[in-house]
């Protein structure tokens with residue numbers, strides 16, 4: 001078959017590779033001048049630092065098939081994400097604290113030397129606001145779990161900046177569990193497998209795309225009138241964009257990265273969050289710390305700002321509140337009436353997807369497509385339901 005994959009990110013590359021290995025001809029197009037989608041990495045020519053161009057990406061998964069898959073195409077070196085945050089303590093003094101909130105954070109923040117059980121009792125009995133019986137909002141849930149001091153230092157300002165919404169406007173369901181660890185584990189992720197590709201993500205994705213059955217065309221914009229030229233299209237662009245936004249635009253947050261360089265070590269860690277609402281950026285990323293096995297005198301940093309995406313901005317995080325979900329369901333209905341195309345990946349299904357989930361879904365999609373073909377049935381518009 002003659003297949004078109006729109007997008008040379010992980011979705012387009014993994015689906016393309018699987019179908020090419022099954023003997024199909026795959027064309028992968030991307031409007032950008034590089035492969036890799038939002039995982040794209042490139043070396044800065046002045047400092048030699050590997051830069052995560054669209055924001056920091058750390059690979060983590062419990063899925064051993066996905067872990068084996070990425071290790072086929074790249075050497076992964078150990079990397080644990082240990083985030084710090086600059087915020088105000090209960091006395092209003094600015095300090096640097098460990099994230100996610102753990103025993104170190106609690107002891108430092110409250111000036112205590114508590115052991116795990118003591119810290120648990122302190123947070124749940126002395127800090128948590130137990131007068132809130134049935135939390136309805138993110139704010140109430142956070143106050144109920146951790147109390148005002150921790151909420152204001154670590155959750156409130158960051159959420160307002162990241163989502164442009166006050167935690168009292170967000171649902172309680174965002175915080176499902178007590179967001180605090182009563183030990184000194186400061187590894188951001190719980191997953192069994194974690195690491196960084198030695199030569200960056202774009203080198204890994206280039207290897208995935210390196211197959212005689214795959215042709216890559218960059219700076220090539222797809223529009224839906226081209227759908228009929230192929231036996232099937234896998235579209236990893238924005239779902240609403242496929243339909244020329246005819247029902248309206250799905251809401252996204254976009255990011256602005258203010259790049260700056262520094263001689264030496266700017267902040268001593270890869271990611272420093274800023275909890276205060278009065279600091280306009282959410283975090284600073286210092287890229288060389290993502291490759292601790294390398295050594296560079298110069299440094300490249302990104303100050304990261306979040307805002308509502310306007311037409312023409314890069315869509316980063318889907319908002320998925322009630323209003324967006326209603327519009328999404330209308331687009332899903334439209335997509336389901338459209339033959340010859342399957343919508344995939346984070347933009348095609350309007351969901352936030354980590355890289356491992358993107359790869360898992362891409363593998364399942366390619367297998368599902370081959371199975372549908374064997375059974376002579378139409379491939380669905382969505383292999384994973386967006387709603």
Ligand SMILES: Cc1cc2nc3c(=O)[nH]c(=O)nc-3n(C[C@H](O)[C@H](O)[C@H](O)COP(=O)(O)OP(=O)(O)OC[C@H]3O[C@@H](n4cnc5c(N)ncnc54)[C@H](O)[C@@H]3O)c2cc1C
Nearest residue numbers: 007009010011031037038055057058222237345346354355
């Ligand atoms: C700021 C940020 C940080 C992240 N950090 C992590 C992390 O630490 N760990 C993790 O596991 N995941 C992380 N992710 C998630 C990760 O970026 C995604 O899982 C991954 O990029 C999804 O790949 P994709 O191929 O579905 O989409 P994308 O990477 O967005 O690729 C889609 C591609 O389609 C192209 N395209 C769209 N429309 C058209 C068109 N009409 N014609 C031609 N080309 C088109 C785009 O140019 C783009 O290159 C992060 C995401 C963001 C936004």
